[in-house]
Amino acid sequence: xxxSPSAGVGRERNVSVRDTDVVLEADNLSTYFPVxxxxxxxxxxxxxxxxxxxxxxxxxxxVFGLVGESGSGKTTLGRTLLKLVxxxxxxxxxxxxxxxxxxxREMRPLRRELALIFQDPNASLNPxxxxxxxxxxxxxxxxxxxxxxxxxxxxxxxxERVGLSPAENFLDKYPEDISGxxxxxxxxxxxxxxEPTFVVADEPVAALDMSVRAKVLxxxxxxxxxxxxxxxxxxxxxxxxxxxxxxxxILYLGQLVEWGRSDTLFDDPQHPYTRALLDAIPxxxxxxxxxxxxxxxxxxxxxxxxxxxxxxHPRCPEAFExxxxxxxxxxxxxxxxxxxxxxxxxxxxxAATGPLSGVEVSRYAVRFPxxxxxxxxxxxxxxxxxxxxxxFSAVDDVTEDRGGVAVTFRDGPEPxxxxxxxxxxxxxxxxxxxxxxxxxxx
Amino acid sequence: xxRKAGPSRLEHALRxxxxxxxxxxxxxxxxxxxxxxxxxxxxxxxxxxPYGQDQYRYEVAGAPVDDxxxxxxxxxxxxxxxxxxxPFGTTSARFDxxxxxxxxxxxxxxxxxxxxxxxxxxxxxxxxxSGYRGGRVDRLLVLVMDAVYVFPPLLLAIIAAFVLKEYLxxxxxxxxxxVGAVYIPQYFRVIRNHTLxxxxxxxVEAARSLGAPPRTILGRYVFxxxxxxxxxxxxxxxxxAVLTLAGLGFLGYGVPYPQAEWGLDVxxxxxxxxxxxxxxxxxxxxxxxxxxxxxxxxxxxxxxIVNPLLRVRGYTGKVPARKEPTxxxxxxxxxxxxxxxxKTGVV
Numbered sequence: 001x002x003x004s005p006s007a008g009v010g011r012e013r014n015v016s017v018r019d020t021d022v023v024l025e026a027d028n029l030s031t032y033f034p035v036x037x038x039x040x041x042x043x044x045x046x047x048x049x050x051x052x053x054x055x056x057x058x059x060x061x062x063v064f065g066l067v068g069e070s071g072s073g074k075t076t077l078g079r080t081l082l083k084l085v086x087x088x089x090x091x092x093x094x095x096x097x098x099x100x101x102x103x104x105r106e107m108r109p110l111r112r113e114l115a116l117i118f119q120d121p122n123a124s125l126n127p128x129x130x131x132x133x134x135x136x137x138x139x140x141x142x143x144x145x146x147x148x149x150x151x152x153x154x155x156x157x158x159x160e161r162v163g164l165s166p167a168e169n170f171l172d173k174y175p176e177d178i179s180g181x182x183x184x185x186x187x188x189x190x191x192x193x194x195e196p197t198f199v200v201a202d203e204p205v206a207a208l209d210m211s212v213r214a215k216v217l218x219x220x221x222x223x224x225x226x227x228x229x230x231x232x233x234x235x236x237x238x239x240x241x242x243x244x245x246x247x248x249x250i251l252y253l254g255q256l257v258e259w260g261r262s263d264t265l266f267d268d269p270q271h272p273y274t275r276a277l278l279d280a281i282p283x284x285x286x287x288x289x290x291x292x293x294x295x296x297x298x299x300x301x302x303x304x305x306x307x308x309x310x311x312x313h314p315r316c317p318e319a320f321e322x323x324x325x326x327x328x329x330x331x332x333x334x335x336x337x338x339x340x341x342x343x344x345x346x347x348x349x350x351a352a353t354g355p356l357s358g359v360e361v362s363r364y365a366v367r368f369p370x371x372x373x374x375x376x377x378x379x380x381x382x383x384x385x386x387x388x389x390x391x392f393s394a395v396d397d398v399t400e401d402r403g404g405v406a407v408t409f410r411d412g413p414e415p416x417x418x419x420x421x422x423x424x425x426x427x428x429x430x431x432x433x434x435x436x437x438x439x440x441x442x
Numbered sequence: 443x444x445r446k447a448g449p450s451r452l453e454h455a456l457r458x459x460x461x462x463x464x465x466x467x468x469x470x471x472x473x474x475x476x477x478x479x480x481x482x483x484x485x486x487x488x489x490x491x492p493y494g495q496d497q498y499r500y501e502v503a504g505a506p507v508d509d510x511x512x513x514x515x516x517x518x519x520x521x522x523x524x525x526x527x528x529p530f531g532t533t534s535a536r537f538d539x540x541x542x543x544x545x546x547x548x549x550x551x552x553x554x555x556x557x558x559x560x561x562x563x564x565x566x567x568x569x570x571x572s573g574y575r576g577g578r579v580d581r582l583l584v585l586v587m588d589a590v591y592v593f594p595p596l597l598l599a600i601i602a603a604f605v606l607k608e609y610l611x612x613x614x615x616x617x618x619x620x621v622g623a624v625y626i627p628q629y630f631r632v633i634r635n636h637t638l639x640x641x642x643x644x645x646v647e648a649a650r651s652l653g654a655p656p657r658t659i660l661g662r663y664v665f666x667x668x669x670x671x672x673x674x675x676x677x678x679x680x681x682x683a684v685l686t687l688a689g690l691g692f693l694g695y696g697v698p699y700p701q702a703e704w705g706l707d708v709x710x711x712x713x714x715x716x717x718x719x720x721x722x723x724x725x726x727x728x729x730x731x732x733x734x735x736x737x738x739x740x741x742x743x744x745x746x747i748v749n750p751l752l753r754v755r756g757y758t759g760k761v762p763a764r765k766e767p768t769x770x771x772x773x774x775x776x777x778x779x780x781x782x783x784x785k786t787g788v789v
Contacts, residue, residue, distance in 0.1 A: 082651060084647060084650060084651055107653075108653045108655065109653065110653075111651060111652060111653030112653060114651075115651070116648070116651040118644050118647075118648060119644075120644060123643055123644040123645060124644040124645050124647075124648045125645055125648075126645045126648075126649070126662070126663050126666075126667070127645075127667065128663075128666035128667050129662070129666075130450070130451070130454075137649075137652065137654070137662070138652045138653065141652055141653050141654050141655075141658065142653060172450040172451075173450070174454050187648075190648075190652070194652075
């Protein structure tokens with residue numbers, strides 16, 4: 001127990017970490033990707049905000065976990081921190097030095113200290129290089145070794161270190177000759193052979209078998225202790241994150257919704273999304289079989305048109321009036337409702353609203369131009385009064401409008417991160433704090 | 443490098459061959475044998491050919507000596523039928539057809555090699571750069587190459603030969619460059635498209651994350667994963683190059699007469715055919731057909747070997763272990779084993 005880094009040992013290391021010793025800091029970091037449309041690729045000016053104004057810091061010697069569903073931007077954030085993707089705005093401070101304005105050429109020498117461990121070991125090793133060439137290549141790129149014999153010796157040493165021994169058996173093989181778990185050890189060896197300070201591990205065990213997973217994780221923690229590494233550990237698996245991470249940031253649609261020490265986050269999650277993720281962890285406990293899992297409803301929304309206000313509000317079980325309800329949410333509500341009511345009700349209600357494709361939807365209003373006002377007006381008012389859906393909490397008024405029916409919505413600001421019980425949470429449930437840098441809503 | 447490195451790499455290079463299916467291997471072997479026969483003719487032309495390519499007289503042992511002391515030469519007979527002295531017969535210009543075919547092999551191989559060097563030397567680097575850099579460079583190069591590509595090969599070769607007349611004397615090098623120009627777009631396209639896909643592989647981003655400069659990434663990570671498609675284009679193009687060269691020669695834009703070249707010989711033999719001398723056109727034509735067939739067989743075979751998607755299951759070079767038709771085997775087997783099970787009567 002004492003020798004091997006179990007979950008407990010993993011977290012206790014944090015005690016000795018000095019709070020001020022920040023290795024890497026993201027300051028209001030954004031990465032937007034332009035969306036190309038049209039034949040000529042002229043672009044509509046639309047952007048996908050893969051990472052949107054994210055700020056956090058990573059301290060020396062810790063494992064910082066970045067957790068989120070697929071499409072949350074966690075991989076893009078990891079790559080942006082290493083400048084493999086150029087940030088749109090904000091700063092990446094590595095040991096106090098801002099990496100964001102550096103060119104690729106200026107970054108190259110720094111890559112010796114910033115390493116990346118890939119998710120898929122089968123694709124991240126060059127199939128045309130032998131193991132000694134592939135793992136030893138960083139040494140040659142950075143001029144760390146000058147002769148082949150020297151490189152070979154260093155690679156052999158590193159292979160033994162990641163548990164590929166006897167190294168002599170592996171050196172002249174090709175990646176296709178060895179197993180997935182061994183390949184991932186190679187990827188780790190390649191990343192760590194230059195003795196980096198900061199390592200981004202992008203789902204390093206997601207592609208591995210369960211049995212191999214634990215071993216690779218333990219190896220990573222062993223190496224962290226021996227080499228004094230700092231990890232950014234990207235994963236979608238909270239159970240793994242709990243095992244390895246000192247602190248955790250939960251990412252949703254490119255924004256941090258909650259971050260803090262992993263034990264506080266796990267024991268007492270404060271953001272509904274974190275709670276939902278924790279509820280989704282399967283536990284082998286038959287007593288929990290019928291428990292109320294507050295899993296998020298539906299799918300992650302389209303990143304090209306993220307919801308206004310709090311981005312989680314359409315899926316949030318606790319969303320209320322200030323969470324940023326908008327016109328589109330009412331349409332979603334109606335479509336959802338019609339899948340549950342009987343056929344007659346559906347016929348009557350859809351006749352009252354007119355075709356949904358003709359409805360004019362904006363941030364603060366929905367107008368049903370083809371509506372039968374005499375039916376729709378009372379229907380919507382009843383639904384509102386009955387609080388049939390959470391969206392109605394933000395409905396300001398339902399009026400007759402130029403022969404149709406208009407529904408207006410209240411304002412809902414984007415939540416800012418606020419300190420709650422020892423961690424940062426972006427949720428209005430803990431008091432409405434609007435982001436100062438909130439974008440103007442068109 | 444240790445002693446072990448050499449054999450291990452050779453073994454790695456030969457692996458696709460051992461995994462290839464039997465058909466592909468036979469294609470390559472048959473094609474290689476045919477091609478090698480012509481290669482031997484080309485290399486040892488002077489030793490193999492009984493006469494020179496434009497020799498019309500020969501020395502006879504014990505012949506009388508003329509005034510200067512030189513032996514009096516006997517003329518090669520005109521239009522001799524294939525027979526003992528002249529296995530493929532002779533032409534109306536008293537040339538030995540067999541000797542001209544042997545010397546023609548040398549021209550064909552010379553042109554194939556030189557034109558390939560030209561086409562590869564230009565097409566491969568441009569394809570790599572275009573695919574890797576992308577953007578405007580890529581668009582411009584693709585446009586230029588496509589513009590070249592739309593010309594029919596022979597027409598393009600004629601244009602190239604015409605232009606080259608200004609700079610090079612007609613002969614093997616100019617014919618080779620003219621033929622080579624035709625194949626630049628093919629190398630370019632294949633390499634560029636392959637580079638585009640390899641560029642997306644995580645190991646290329648891994649190289650970037652290790653701090654490798656673009657030149658190293660292109661040279662060590664992209665090139666070696668793209669280069670495997672070159673032998674396929676090479677052999678298929680070589681076959682095509684032989685045809686293009688013959689076409690050029692036939693039209694009179696290739697190597698100048700009386701140098702031996704198969705296309706040229708066929709063209710000069712057309713009138714003979716009408717008069718009943720079939721051998722002057724037949725044998726050069728046969729040579730063209732055989733060499734093209736040989737090279738194409740190698741190319742098609744290599745294509746199967748290098749492109750793993752075409753590999754047929756069951757010819758992996760290993761004998762698959764036979765499972766006993768037990769309940770366990772039925773459960774474990776997936777669709778790959780359906781044929782196996784069908785044989786053993788479980789399905």
